[in-house]
Amino acid sequence: MNELVEIVGLTKSYNANNVAVNNVTLTLPKGKIIGLLGPNGSGKTTLIKMMNGLLTPTSGSIKINGRFVGVETKARVAYLPDRTYLGGNQKISEIFDYFEDFYEDFSREKAMEMLQSLNIDPSQKMKTLSKGTKEKVQLILVMSRNADLYILDEPIAGVDPAARDYILRTIVTNYNPEATVLISTHLIEDVEQVLDEVIFMKYGQLVLYTSVDMIREKHGKSVDAYFREVFAC
Template sequence: MSELIELTNLCKSYDSRFLAVNNVNLKLPKGKIIGLLGPNGSGKTTLIKMLTGVLQPTSGEILIDGKPVGVESKAKVAYLPDRTYLSGGETIRQIIDFFKDFYADFSVERAEAMLQTLNIDLDKKVRTLSKGTKEKVQLILVMSRQADLYVLDEPIAGVDPAARDYILRTILDNYNPEATVLISTHLISDIEQVLDEVIFMRYGQLVLYTAVDNIREKYGKSVDAYFREVFSC
């Protein structure tokens, strides 16, 4: 079985009038970098949250490596949410210990090396870090895992171009090549050169799932240009 993620009739509604994710059927392979693209409110984050188990589907099924979302899938998925979950009086070293204890695929050496590159003191308390540094630490923690699936929700949103480059470099230099990387973003131009495949979403529905090369060959456009055409207001 080459599929890593299998979504069947997946729906999520927050209230009875609105479906945030509307009947999505999708099979994603192993070993690809996939862009989950769509305008704000298209259901990207909702879809990602359901994949990682922090949100329950209203209906439908999610299989990751053939298993429903649960203890086993969580051991294989490295998730970078669109918010900071690091807080409190713990030091970065203590958080590294936390990750080491819970994730068998976590590399302490890799995490420490990346933090050293950024001159981040391991004994600094998380609450003393700036928002940007917290986000970088969180990314480093996620990318220090040898996971089967990396789910990155808006990793480059709201950061300056230099930080954006650093984040993309960190992702590309550290991900497990046999793994799938699912990156949600609406900043397509910054990311499209690293993508193998793209998923377009609108109003909670799947609009398109195809290879990046296919878009270039078929429409003679970049992903960014094609996205603008599809989602023009």
């Protein structure tokens, strides 16, 4: 069984005039790094929230590792939301305690190693950190888990280019052939070198699901350039 995620006829409508995700059917394999790309308001975050059980689909279904989204799938999915959810008064090391307690697959050793490479002091409180550093800490928490599926919603938007490189390198080197990484981002140029496949979404619908090299081969241009063409305003 090579399918990790099976999405069938998935729809989420917030009200009659606002269908955020519209009848999406999609199967994601194991062992791939996949970009989830689309303009603002194309339904990326809504799709991601449903995959994490934070929103209930209006219709359709999502299975991860053969199970419908629920407690068991949450234990195997590492999710980086698009907003901070960590309390400001906690020290980084306290958050590590919390994660260690909460997630069986959290490796404190790995997390400490990454903190050190990025020169972040674990005794600092979250509220004293800059926006970019906060984002780094959250990404470290997520990447230090040994999950089946990593879902990263805008993981590099707020960090400097050097940290961006480090983060992408971390994703590539932590790569586990059994796990899949789904990255939603607008910074296509920065990530396309590490992606296997890309998903294009528009108005809540799936427009395209193909490999990076296929786009380059067929259209003779980068995913970034192709995206600009498909979504030209």
